[in-house]
Structure formats: C-alpha cells, structure tokens
Amino acid sequence: MSDPLVLLVEDEPQMRRFLRATLGAHGFRLVEAGTLAEALAALTAQAPELVLLDLGLPDGDGIDFTRGVRGWSHVPIIVLSARGREADKVEALDAGADDYLTKPFGVNELLARVRVALRHARSTETPGPVRAVGPLRIDLAKRVVTVDEREVHLTPIEYRLLAVLAQHVGRVVTQQHLLREVWGAGHTHQPHYLRVYMAALRRKIERDPARPAILQTEQGVGYRMRDPGDG
Amino acid sequence: MTDPTPPRTAPTGGYLQAASLVALAAGLSSLAHPWLALPDIAMVFVLVIVAAAARYGRGPSVLASALAVATYDFFFVSPQHTFAVEDLRNVVTFATMFVIGQLIAALTLRLRNSESEARARESATAALLAERAALAEEARAASFKARTEEMRSTLLSAVSHDLRTPLAAITGAATTLRDSSVELDRARRDDMVATVCEEAERMERLIGNLLDMTRIESGALAVRREWVPLEEIVGSALTRLESRLARREVKLTLPDELPLVEVDPVLIEQVFVNLLENAVKYTPESTPVDLVARALPPPDGGVEVVVADRGPGFVEGTEARLFERFYRAPGVVGGVGLGLSISRGIAEAHGGSLSARRRAGGGAEFVLRLPPTGPAPEVPVEAGEGAA
Numbered sequence: 088m089s090d091p092l093v094l095l096v097e098d099e100p101q102m103r104r105f106l107r108a109t110l111g112a113h114g115f116r117l118v119e120a121g122t123l124a125e126a127l128a129a130l131t132a133q134a135p136e137l138v139l140l141d142l143g144l145p146d147g148d149g150i151d152f153t154r155g156v157r158g159w160s161h162v163p164i165i166v167l168s169a170r171g172r173e174a175d176k177v178e179a180l181d182a183g184a185d186d187y188l189t190k191p192f193g194v195n196e197l198l199a200r201v202r203v204a205l206r207h208a209r210s211t212e213t214p215g216p217v218r219a220v221g222p223l224r225i226d227l228a229k230r231v232v233t234v235d236e237r238e239v240h241l242t243p244i245e246y247r248l249l250a251v252l253a254q255h256v257g258r259v260v261t262q263q264h265l266l267r268e269v270w271g272a273g274h275t276h277q278p279h280y281l282r283v284y285m286a287a288l289r290r291k292i293e294r295d296p297a298r299p300a301i302l303q304t305e306q307g308v309g310y311r312m313r314d315p316g317d318g
Numbered sequence: 319m320t321d322p323t324p325p326r327t328a329p330t331g332g333y334l335q336a337a338s339l340v341a342l343a344a345g346l347s348s349l350a351h352p353w354l355a356l357p358d359i360a361m362v363f364v365l366v367i368v369a370a371a372a373r374y375g376r377g378p379s380v381l382a383s384a385l386a387v388a389t390y391d392f393f394f395v396s397p398q399h400t401f402a403v404e405d406l407r408n409v410v411t412f413a414t415m416f417v418i419g420q421l422i423a424a425l426t427l428r429l430r431n432s433e434s435e436a437r438a439r440e441s442a443t444a445a446l447l448a449e450r451a452a453l454a455e456e457a458r459a460a461s462f463k464a465r466t467e468e469m470r471s472t473l474l475s476a477v478s479h480d481l482r483t484p485l486a487a488i489t490g491a492a493t494t495l496r497d498s499s500v501e502l503d504r505a506r507r508d509d510m511v512a513t514v515c516e517e518a519e520r521m522e523r524l525i526g527n528l529l530d531m532t533r534i535e536s537g538a539l540a541v542r543r544e545w546v547p548l549e550e551i552v553g554s555a556l557t558r559l560e561s562r563l564a565r566r567e568v569k570l571t572l573p574d575e576l577p578l579v580e581v582d583p584v585l586i587e588q589v590f591v592n593l594l595e596n597a598v599k600y601t602p603e604s605t606p607v608d609l610v611a612r613a614l615p616p617p618d619g620g621v622e623v624v625v626a627d628r629g630p631g632f633v634e635g636t637e638a639r640l641f642e643r644f645y646r647a648p649g650v651v652g653g654v655g656l657g658l659s660i661s662r663g664i665a666e667a668h669g670g671s672l673s674a675r676r677r678a679g680g681g682a683e684f685v686l687r688l689p690p691t692g693p694a695p696e697v698p699v700e701a702g703e704g705a706a
Contacts, residue, residue: 171526173584191522193515242700279545279578283697286547297549297556297570304554307542307584 091205092116094135096126096152097167098144102190106139109194115201122146135162137205142168142179150182157183163204167192173307180261180308187259187308203257203314218253220314223292223301225253234292244269245288248281252302252312261309285310332374336382339366344389356394360411363390367415371422375430383419387412480524484517491517527656530588531643534663541585541667545578545694548611548621554583555590559598566598567606577613579621580691585664589672592657593625593684601629601681619690620670628681637674661686 093110097103098121110117118133120126123146129135138156142149153164163185168175171189179187185207186200216228222235227250232239241249247269252260266275274280285304289296303311343366347359363386371379391401395408403409491510494500502510533539549572556563579586590609597607605628614620632640639645641662644655658672665672670688677683 191518244700277695279695280697282544282546282550283578286550289553297553297572299553299557303557304550306551306554306587 090116091136094138096120097141138164153182163208176308259311332378336370336378340385367419372426376423379419379423383416484521487517541582543580546583555587569608571610578694589661592661597627601627623686626683631682
C-alpha cells in the first residue's frame with residue numbers, strides 16, 4: 088500500500104507548516120486546503136484516506152462540513168481545534184467526526200489517533216470476530232470475554248456496552264452514542280445508567296478499576312477503549 | 319438660602335387677626351370700663367399691640383397699633399366718641415403704644431430671622447453631612463476600584479511573568495537548536511528539545527488556569543450536575559495526569575459503598591487534577607500522595623475527599639492564604655497560584671467547600687466536601703446475571 092494521502096483543512100499557516108513537516112516525516116502524503124470549498128474539491132478529486140479538520144475556517148464551520156461529508160463518505164475525519172470545551176467535542180463527534188484533538192497537542196498523540204483512524208477505516212471491510220486489547224479479549228462471534236485468559240461473566244448490558252466500545256478501539260465514543268446503542272433511543276437522557284454500568288464493567292475487567300487502563304473516561308464527552316499498544 | 323418653613327399665617331390673615339385682637343380688647347375694656355381706670359385700659363391695648371406684633375409681624379402690628387390708638391381715643395379717652403383729645407398726656411400714651419408695637423415687631427422679626435438662619439444652618443449642615451456621606455461612598459468605590467486595579471496589575475504582572483518565563487526558555491532553546499554555528503552533542507540537543515516541550519506544556523496549563531479563573535470570576539461557571547460514581551472522576555483525573563504521576567505513588571482509598579454523587583464531573587475532575595498536581599509539584603518524588611474518600615454520616619451527609627501529602631506542609635496560619643489568587647508558597651518556583659483558588663471556586667459552586675489543614679505527622683491535607691443533593695436515582699437491575 089502506498090503512503091496514505093491525508094487532507095489537511097487548516098487556514099493558519101504556522102499549523103500547516105508544522106503538520107506538513109511532521110506528517111511528511113512520518114510517511115504521509117499531504118494535500119492542503121485553506122477553506123471548506125477547497126476541502127470539498129480536494130475530497131472529491133483526490134479521495135484522501137483521512138481528513139484533519141480545523142473547525143474555524145474562513146468560509147464556514149467544520150462541524151457543518153463534517154455533517155455534510157457524512158452524507159456521502161465514510162472517510163475518517165479527525166478534528167483539530169482550539170475549542171477545548173467538552174460540548175464542542177461532543178458536537179463534533181455527534182456530527183460524525185471520528186476523533187477530536189484539542190490544540191495544542193503533541194505529535195505522538197496526533198500520530199496515534201491518525202493510525203487508529205486509518206486502521207479502523209481499512210479494517211471495516213473485514214472485521215474479524217475477535218478484539219484483543221491488552222489483557223482483554225472479546226470474541227464477538229462466541230460472545231466470550233476473557234481477561235488474562237480467564238473468562239469473565241458479564242450481564243447482557245455489560246456485554247453490549249463492551250462490544251460497542253470494542254468496535255471503536257482507540258476512539259472516544261460519546262455518551263449519547265453508547266446510550267442509544269445499548270439502552271435504545273428512549274434512554275439517552277439517563278447518563279447515570281451508563282456510568283453505573285461502566286463502573287461495574289471496570290470492576291470485572293480492570294486490574295484497578297479506579298485506575299482504568301482499558302476503559303477510560305473522557306469526562307464530559309464519553310468513553311474510550313484504549314489499546315495500550317497505541318500508547 | 320430660602321427659609322424652608324412656610325409663614326405661620328398668610329399676610330391678610332395676620333391683618334384680620336390683628337384687627338380682631340384689637341376689637342376683642344375694646345369689647346373687654348368697655349365691659350370692664352366701670353371698674354378700670356383709663357391707664358389700665360391703655361395697658362390692655364398695649365398688651366394687644368405686643369401680641370399682634372409678636373405674632374403677626376410688622377404690617378399687622380402697625381395696623382393693630384393704629385386701630386388700638388384710634389379705638390382707645392374714640393371710646394375711652396374723653397371726650398368720648400370723638401377723636402378729639404383733651405389731655406395732651408394721652409398723646410404720649412398713643413405714641414408709647416405705637417412705638418412699643420413697632421419695637422416688639424422689630425424684635426420679633428429679628429428673632430424670627432435668626433431662627434430661620436439657624437434652621438438654614440441646620441439644613442446646610444445636613445446637606446454637608448449628606449455630601450460627606452456621598453464622598454465616603456465615593457471613596458469606598460474608589461478604594462474598591464483601586465483594589466480591582468491592584469488585582470488587575472497583580473494579575474498582569476503575574477501573567478506576563480509566568481507567560482514570558484516559559485516563552486523565554488522556548489525561544490532560547492529553539493534558537494539554539496536552529497543556530498548552525500553551535501555544535502550540540504546529543505545530550506545537549508535532547509535537553510533543548512525537552513525544554514521546549516516542558517515549557518510549552520507549562521504555558522498551556524497556565525492559559526487553561528487563567529481561562530478557568532475568568533469563567534469562575536465572571537460567574538459564567540455553569541455547573542452541569544450528573545449522578546456519577548466518585549471512582550470514575552478520580553479515575554479520569556488520574557488518567558489525565560498519567561505522565562506526571564508516572565514516578566509517584568498515589569494511594570487510593572475508595573470504599574465500595576461510596577454513594578453516587580450529583581456533581582459536574584468535568585469540574586470535580588479539575589479539582590482532583592489541581593490537588594494532585596499541587597501535591598506532585600510541592601512534595602519530593604519519594605513521598606506518597608494519598609487520596610481518601612468517604613461518605614459523611616448524617617446529619618451532614620454528602621462525601622469528603624482528602625488529598626494528603628508528606629511534603630513540607632505549610633506554615634501554621636497560612637491555610638487561608640493558600641486559596642488566594644496568585645499566592646505562592648515561599649520558595650516555590652513555577653505555577654501562578656491559581657489552582658487552589660479555582661478548585662475552591664468549583665467546590666463552592668457545588669455548595670461544598672475546600673479547605674487545607676496540616677497533616678498529623680507532617681505534610682498537607684486538602685479536604686473537599688460535597689453536600690448531599692438528594693436520593694440517587696435508581697438504576698434498573700438486569701434480570702439475568704451470567705454469560706451473555
């Protein structure tokens with residue numbers, strides 16, 4: 088497979104310079120856009136494998152752009168924004184962004200998220216039944232969960248919760264998304280269900296539930312199943 | 319200045335009443351005429367003139383004097399029922415009556431003037447006092463403004479110092495790295511790069527703190543309460559601090575039976591992050607940090623979380639100062655002194671408290687108390703437990 092093509096939508100020259108150098112050095116090809124119009128043109132003409140999207144662009148808002156693109160494309164979108172409030176993250180993720188990085192961010196963090204998003208996008212065609220994250224192993228076909236090779240007994244809700252997170256390993260899944268997927272559309276206003284079940288799940292899966300290594304909370308946004316291999 | 323009190327009687331009323339006083343005197347005198355000598359009657363009229371002068375002022379007193387003289391002459395001085403005068407001594411009586419009337423009127427006027435002057439002085443004094451009160455109010459406002467200004471300038475100097483210091487380090491390190499004339503060995507190069515990264519992180523934290531402080535100060539801090547297990551908030555705080563806590567022992571005591579708390583998890587996480595960061599910053603790496611949570615018994619209820627360290631602690635009596643903005647413990651380098659005051663602001667926005675105390679055996683303890691908010695919501699229990 089050739090070097091992945093990344094579309095960078097960013098209007099600030101210093102950010103473009105830094106990302107150009109960084110991504111180039113790590114084996115990515117880059118196409119740059121300074122406006123949403125340019126981004127749309129590049130997206131259709133060059134079919135990039137991944138989009139890095141700033142939210143505040145001169146000709147519009149990146150969140151509307153994300154929503155529009157999601158109507159016709161599954162290309163992974165990682166939002167890079169100086170808007171650091173949890174509500175902004177939730178809005179971007181609910182609009183269809185795959186991940187969200189608040190400026191300033193470190194290169195390692197960026198590269199880890201990019202790899203996760205690319206891996207996820209490439210694997211959607213042939214998702215295997217087994218997800219392994221550190222000591223945790225989930226066999227989605229047999230519905231068997233093991234930690235350090237010992238089988239863990241989960242309730243149906245705990246299992247569904249774990250399965251949804253496992254489908255998005257390395258990526259944050261919003262509370263609303265989890266509530267909808269696990270409890271149904273009628274329960275999206277009951278986030279405490281989610282928190283109580285997450286606590287129960289951690290007690291069964293984590294070595295130290297108060298210091299979760301796998302099921303991490305992004306407070307105010309949602310949960311992320313962290314793959315310890317991704318750092 | 320005008321006399322604020324109205325005249326006691328309207329001018330026409332004064333003349334009328336002066337005239338009726340004279341009529342009254344004439345009536346009484348004629349009734350008593352058989353028993354009174356003429357000088358006695360003159361005294362009755364003098365009395366009336368004095369009364370009119372004292373009471374109604376100069377104009378009515380002139381009228382009263384003229385009427386009294388005329389009545390006295392006409393009805394009592396012989397020949398009666400004419401204005402003719404037999405005895406010239408009576409003319410002296412008339413003149414005396416008239417002069418007494420004018421003298422009394424003048425004295426009364428002077429008295430009244432000085433009275434209204436006194437009243438004017440009094441109201442002037444009152445006005446002065448009001449003015450002084452207004453000035454004092456102004457002074458208070460000015461001193462508040464001065465304090466605000468002082469706060470602002472403290473903020474500015476703290477911020478500019480704390481932003482410039484890391485910036486100076488970043489600029490220095492980055493320009494050194496760029497300078498091709500300097501040969502840097504690998505270790506020095508790594509040092510420079512580490513400086514840039516660390517100082518940039520420091521700036522990021524400072525800016526975050528300043529934004530939080532601004533939000534709390536402006537009252538724009540919205541508390542979005544949700545029912546959360548305390549353990550989850552502690553966990554997310556520890557995750558956020560993962561790299562900073564890598565070489566530090568953090569002992570957690572979180573009893574299983576802790577109730578759910580109804581708080582804004584994002585804000586309370588910030589409190590834990592600030593307290594743990596402080597502990598890491600101000601105590602030696604070899605010393606442990608303890609985080610102990612417990613449910614408080616009734617009647618208080620709620621939960622208490624104590625973050626305790628084994629560092630140098632703080633000087634007795636400085637507990638309160640720790641929470642002041644821009645306060646930095648003596649000898650401490652780095653940080654702008656906002657973390658604790660932000661944390662207290664968050665605790666108070668929840669109706670709770672954050673306080674500091676010296677730890678028995680050495681070190682500092684920070685105590686977060688969150689009051690109970692009501693019964694936690696039910697979470698339906700699943701019917702079947704076991705493998706899904």
